Amino acid sequence: MARILLIAPYPGLKELFIEITQETGKKVEIEIGELTKGLAIAREREKEGWDAIISHGTTARLLQQHCHIPVVEVRSSGYDMLRTLMLLKGFPGKIGVVGSHGFIQGAETVGTLLDMDLSFFLTEKEEDNETVLQQAAVQGVQTIISEVISQVDAANYGLHTFSVVPGREAVIEAINEAERISTYTAREKATHFLYENIFRGYEDGIVAIDAKINKMIANKKAEVLLGIEAELNSENTGEATTLCFQFEDIVIQGQLSTEEICNISGKEILVKKRVIIDKDEVVGAFAILKEIDELKRTESRLRRIVYGPKRAQTRFTDLIATTEEMKSQIETARLFSKYETPVLIYGEPGVGKQSLAEAIHNDSPRRDRPFLILDCGTLCDSDLQTDLFGEDGAELFNTARGGTIYLSSIEKLSPDVQDKLIHLLQEAKKKQAGNPELSPFFPRIIASNSRELQFEIKRGRFRKELYRMLSGGTLRIPSLRERKADIPELVRWFIASFNMREGKQIVGVRPEVMAQLTEAPWPENVRQLKSTVEKLCQAGRGMFIEAAEAEDILRELFTVPEPSLEVEEETSGQTSAKPEISRKPSSNREHTESNAFGIQIENxxxxxxxxxxxxxxxxxxxxxxxxxxxxxxxxxxxxxxxxxxx
Structure with a gap:
């Protein structure tokens, strides 16, 4: 049977291949990786004796240039182009089509049938792509349809990218072509079985032995840890076998695994022993050697940093805004990104505060440095202190060197942690004043909260000095109830994202479904809308999500009471906390008082x-x-x- 490897540039293609291979009984192993990540996977796995690789779009073309085994491209059909254009039909912006002559010809034919105004940009070579993107941007194109332009390249010119997602017909044809090719390329490569299944990808020490306990091999790390290089690689493994943790126990007795801590040459080593099974037969065993000291260091690093460092994913071009208030917030955020001042972002849970923080980071000079997230609302006080300050008093700042620290739910910091953070920020400012050359190495702070911090300052729960330090610029993201005009565009992009991830070809929702989505109260904001759209896509069976399919899901939206518009009040010394929604922040007395602390953006x-x-x-x-x-x-x-x- 042919050995075929799929390297899917996105999860949706993987799901479609799984569905089709289950129906047809064809065997395809699947990995996920786009562009250079996909190439790295291909280079690593082509040593395993694959007969053919299947991929799609720009990733397939990259693999064809660099791989030594045949690469089959999943080529989208006319039906796939039709589904993509139907999804975009009604899009208010200018749409461009970028690709080869054949790709453009297909899009032009379908676009004419759908009465869509499209702009076309021909590119036959990869080196032409940048020029084409510049032309598209100059001509006012907002979204491009292409199989040769990556999302990252398009985003550099402020453009959205829609790939033509291949359907069932294209996938079946690609598998058939790969099988035809593999007929001529299949060959025996099982001689590397032991090495490829034991050594590949391990940085720890590895020792392996065959079932008869006659031959033992070890990697370099194991040789260093054990200090017996010559003996480990010799044919006479009797004494080495005894030293190497009595492999006989698991090979002869058939134990699947054992784990113990051993003292070897004065070092504590965690030894995990496993058997190697081939066709239900034990053919050997191996041990993974981990230094306990290194495990402790790893655990410490993981404890100190909850979610970071990570790469901020969101860019300003990913943010949807048709309402004037949201557009204003995004434009102001773009301005803030050019400077080094801290930023404070307000907004109800689920409105996208972290996404806006990521966009600010990605549009700033710090874009190539770490983006660290610390959720102050999910950690206990001791963990927060460990993650923020560590052993040297500035753990998070040192890890985020030159990058951005995003502190969410900032009001949850205890007074003690607030005082220590104030001291840390003050010390950082003194160092910057004493040596301006160090400024680019200090991280920028972006904080967020669901309600105005002035409430907490008045109650003595939040330090006024810390507020002043964090609110160099202030942004307020409106709730989804206040930007309902954005809902149709958000739904469109959530459907497109679902199609890419799950391999579906949904092109929209029926008008009556959209009307109910627009009327819903959305107490959990954009996060809830995205979850709801994904549920609708899962329930959908055709190209459009029908009212009957959506009925139960939509009913749930209207069973949740809309959040109260009242703000917090104090009654008889008791604090009654209620959800706060400020539809016109500039008229709120508490909002006006914040001018004494930070920069406000209204009017x-x-x-x-x-x-x-x-x-x-x-x-x-x-x-x-x-x-x-x-x-x-x-x-x-x-x-x-x-x-x-x-």
């Missing part, structure tokens, strides 16, 4: 906001223009010009 142009940021930083730096320019991430000449303009 201001971007130029006015920029001028206020500059003056705020100048004041904090005692009018030292050199130091202010360092903090703002601009040169002194630019700062001088902006001061005069202001």
């Amino acid at each position: 201001k142009t971007l130029e006015e906001l920029e001028a206020e940021i500059i003056m705020r930083v100048l004041e904090e730096e005692h009018n030292n223009q050199s130091q202010a320019a360092k903090r703002l991430g601009i040169n002194r000449t630019t700062l001088w010009r902006k001061i005069n303009k202001a």
Whole structure:
């Protein structure tokens, strides 16, 4: 039987292959990896004797250039193009199609039938892609359909990318072609079985022995740990076998695994022994050797950093905004991203505060540095102190060197942790003042909270000084109830994401379904909308999500009471906390008072906001223009010009 490996650039293609192989009985092993990640997987696994590799789009073309075994591309059919264009039909922006002559011809034919206005950009070679993207951006294209342009490349020009997701017909044809090719390329490569299944991917020490206990092999790490290189690789393994943890126990007695801690040459080593089984027969055993000291160091690192460092995924081009208020917040966030001041983001749970923080990081000069997340609402006080300060008093700051730290649910910090964080920030500022060259190495702080921190300051639960340090710029993301005009576009992109992940070809929801989605109260905001759309996609059986399919799911939306519009009140010394929704923050008395602490954005142009940021930083730096320019991430000449303009 042919050995075929699928390297799927996205999860949806994997799911479609699983569905078809289960129906047809064909055997295909599946990995997920896009572009260079997919190439790394292919290079690693092509040593295993695969007859053919199947992939799709730009990943397939990359594999064809660099792999030594045949690569079959899943080519989208006319039906796939039809489904993609139907999904985009009604999109208010300009749509471009990028690809080869044949790809464009197919899109033009289907687009004409659907009465869609499309722009076409021909690219036959990979080196032409950048020029084509520049042309598309200049011509005002907002979304492109392509199989040769990656999402990352398109995002660099502010463009969204829609891939033509291949359907069943294209997948079946690709498998058939791979089987035809493998007929001529299949060959025996089982001689590397033992090495490939034991040594591949391990950084720990590994020792292996055959079932007859006649031959033993070890990797370099094991030889160093055991200090018996010559004996381990010799044919006479009697004494070495005894030293190497009595392999006879698991080989002869047939135990599947054992685990113990041994003292070897003065070091404590965790030894995990496992049997190797081939066709229900024990053919040998191996041991993985882990240094206890290294395990302790790893555990410590994992405890100190909950979710990071990680790569921030969201960019400003990924954020959906058709309402003026949301557009204003995003534009202001773009402005904040150009400077080094801390940012405080307000918004109800589920509105996308972390996504906005990631977009600010990705649009800033720190984009290539770590983005660390610390959820202050999920950790106990001792864990928060460990993660923030560690043994040296600045653990998180050192890990995020030059990057961004995102602190969510900031009000959950205890007074003790707040005091220590204030001290840490003050010390960092002193070091920056003493040595301006160090400024780029200190992390930027972005904090978020679901309600205004002034409430907590008044009750003595949040330090006013910490608030002042964190609120260099303030953003307020409106709830989904306040931006219902965005719901149709959000639904569209959530469907597209689901199609890519699950391999479906849904093109939209029926008008009556969209009407109910728009009317729903959405107490959990965009997060709840995304979850609901995914449920609808799972329930859908055709190209459109029908009202009958959505009935039960939509009914649940209207059984949850809409959050109260009342704010917190104090009655007879008792605090009654109720969900707060400020539809017009500028008219809220508590909101107005916050002007004493941070920069507010209501009723201001971007130029006015920029001028206020500059003056705020100048004041904090005692009018030292050199130091202010360092903090703002601009040169002194630019700062001088902006001061005069202001």
